[in-house]
Amino acid sequence: MSALPRAHELGLIGCHICGLVCRDTQVEHAACPRCGAALHRRKPASCSRTWALLVAAFLLYIPANVLPIMRTVSLGDVDDNTILSGVVELWVKGSPDLAVIVFTASIVVPMMKFLVLSTLLLSVHRGTNWARTQRAKLYRLVEFIGYWSMLDVFVVSLLTALVQFGFFSQVEPLPGVVYFGLTVVLTMLASMSFDPRLIWDCKDEDD
């Protein structure tokens, strides 16, 4: 027995809702005897859920990038833009700072989420205790930036609401933005359904 015991080593299980500590009877569908909330040492099927959501998010990310997200009509000049073409247009038309922001929020962050969550899931599957602290930090980072990746959706919805000048200027959302929003929601759900405790569930070797 190591110096720092874990709950399951002591045969204990805590309720996430009311904080009641129960004995771990290893039953399939345990519930808190006091508040009735589901009792589990780890989030049930965390890996498969995360995988499923991550895969779904990735699948939706493809049409989100291929389909145009926004139509700008200005003086009869119709302009449909996908995320990437919008970034290119911003860069070309002299707003590289905005282009970088949009690129980061719409391309870098979702891709990073996919990569980080896949890495976390794979490492948990292998049960390695490689760089656990860093992995935990990575997970917290993903959780944190998850809020901000909706930037594109916000931009499109704000512009659609604000720029409605008929013939002179008009902005319409296009289907791409729906897929993009779904991607962001699914990645957030995926990161939520991942149980970071799994990172620490391997054998302690150094501490």
Add this chain to the structure above:
Amino acid sequence: MTDETKPTVGDDLPEPVVRHRRVNASLIWLVPVIAALVGLSLVINAWVQRGPVITISFQTAEGLEPGKTVVKYKDVVIGKVTTIHLAPDHHKVIVKVDLEKSVTNIAVSDTRFWVVRPRIGLGGVSGIDTLLSGSFIGVDVGDSTQPQTDFIGLENPPSVTHDSQGKSFTLHAGDLGSLDIGSPVYFRRLQVGRVASYRLNDDGKGVSVQIFVENPYDKFVTTDSRFWNASGVDVSLGADGLKLNTQSLATVLAGGVAFLDGPGPHPNTSAAAENASFTLFDTQTLAMAPPDGEPHYIRMRFDQPLRGLTVNAPVEFQGVNIGNVVSIRMDYDEKTGNFPIYVGAVVYPDRLGRAHEKLVALAKSKGDNDDLSHMMGALVEHGLRAQAKVGNLLTGQLFISLDFLKNAPKAAYDPNTRPLEIPTAPGNFDKLQEQLADIVDKIQKIPFDSIGNNLNSTLAELNKTLKQVNGQVLPEFQNTLKGANQTLGTANSALSADSPLQQNLSGTLEELQRMARSLRALTDYLGAHPSALIRGRGADTPPPKTDSSNAPPAAKPQPGSKP
């Protein structure tokens, strides 16, 4: 609670209750399945919606943008430009267009594509809306059923589309004038059609203009219709004043075609068939003139300069215009060293009307060839000669006149030469010019210089003489005048009433009077007494006067001396 749990870990803790979950955790995999299905449906949708991909080549990609420029038919978007690239030979641009699935059948062999851009021409303004919205590709869907994927785009919008109702006709003209694709076609100054296309004839000797007349009006194009080029302004100055005639202001600038049935009754006219051919005349007058018939080419050799003769100058026969000059060429005659000028002209013998018919009949009856050559032969024998005459004294423009000259020198004429050569004679004006030149020559021969010199010396002499007169003769003359003046004064005083001469004269006259009186008394006495001549005076007569007794003896010898 914490107090209880801390000391006794795992002893009296509550056991979790078992509760069956409503949903299976593995149902979460439905989410990616749904996502996959959505993605798949998008792919399938895109694949199903995908219409034919066609390529259109244009001279320029001006105004076209890949991913943005659309293809419109009747203002409905039916496709989009996906890529634009240069053709391998860099002469054209190849535009790749994704058509929509629903319009697959428009990509047939006679479908035409063109770029709709803002165009400002003399005939009007079009495509203004594309100024703001950007150009798009217009389509004229063909009737063919043969599918095609590679098209050659038109540079200008077609003036006639497949769905327009009407008829096409072909006009043959010497030149295009100011016509262009889209130029209007007028019937009684009403626009009824457009010029659809034009092309140079294969032999390069004319232009074929394709026109399109719209449906309700195409029946007015009959087999007797005459077409003329309505471009520009027709100004004519006649006996009834200045006339200015034009179809519309637009045609003045942009050109147009007008048509009308020929003059006179048309018992056998019918609506012209589709693609019927007509001649496009230059002016309405020409179009309405009776048909010219077959043109004949004639040639004339002139040995005098023809300044003022231009191509298209009229050729007149007895004052009737029968054709015009088509060429003026200079030649060199090695034998004489002259530069004869060969004038080629096209004449239409039909313009002579009945005269021509009769001449033809005559030639036929003689068994001659009934074309122009033998007919002309007879006329040349009668003195027909071509002359270059002055048509306009102000500008000196010449025309060719075919006239019968009395006592024209015999000219060689061969009816079998081609082109037919008509003998010529110098024109009246040329003769006049020659005579004038002679006169001028003679005038030039007069020695004006020596005449001038002589005149000059004569004048100098005269000058000298006058000086002499002034210096010597005049003072003498003055003296003479003075003397004359004195003489006249003397005469005047001699003749005055109180002058002695006058008194003497008066006394003399009185004496003469007395003498006459006594002579009368004597003659009276002698009349009464003729004997007194012998006997002397009788005593019985009282002596009235003593004076008169003396006088008769004095007078006696007078009558006696007479015999």
